[in-house]
Amino acid sequence: MDTLSFFWDLKQQTDIEQLKTEVSFTKGDAQAAAQSVLMNIVVPLEKRMDKLSLVTRAMWSLLREKTDVVESDLVRRIADLDAMDGQMDGKVTRPPMDCPNCKSMVSRKFNRCLFCGYVPPEGSPFDSV
Structure with missing residues (x-):
């Protein structure tokens, strides 16, 4: 084994250990x-989803008990609300909004302007959900 091979092998072994x-x-x-x-993300989302599911079931059971609404009415209304934003995708998408302060788009995901911090007033209890 010559000296050059020895040092080359030594360098390669060092590189392998470092990697x-x-x-x-x-x-x-x-x-x-x-x-x-x-x-920080998944567990809080699961808790939020569980709470929303519980509240939704409670509202549905109250509505069913107090009115003549049946499940087919509920299914039809879900489809109507789903189609309101133009896409049957199983979710309600809030329309974009211009920031009155800086004229940028307000992030509907964060419900605030990411440029100036403006927070739009809640128009509905569902705006913060």
């Missing part, structure tokens, strides 16, 4: 990030 260390850190970082997403 193993980097991969180990990256894997740990990815697991920590996934855990953070789970705890």
Whole structure:
């Protein structure tokens, strides 16, 4: 084995060990990030969904008990509301809104202007859901 081969092999072995260390850190970082997403986003969304489901069931049971509305009426109304935004996609999309302060578009996802911070007044109890 000549000297050049020895040093080349040594360099390659060092590079391999360094990459193993980097991969180990990256894997740990990815697991920590996934855990953070789970705890900060997924779990609160599941709780919100459970609460919305409970409230919806309570409203439906009250409506059914107090009126002559039947399930087919509910299904028809769901389809009507779904079609209001022009797309039958299983969700209600709120229309875009111009910010009265800076004339940018108000983010409907965050319900505020991302440029100046303007928060539109709630027009309906469902605007904040």
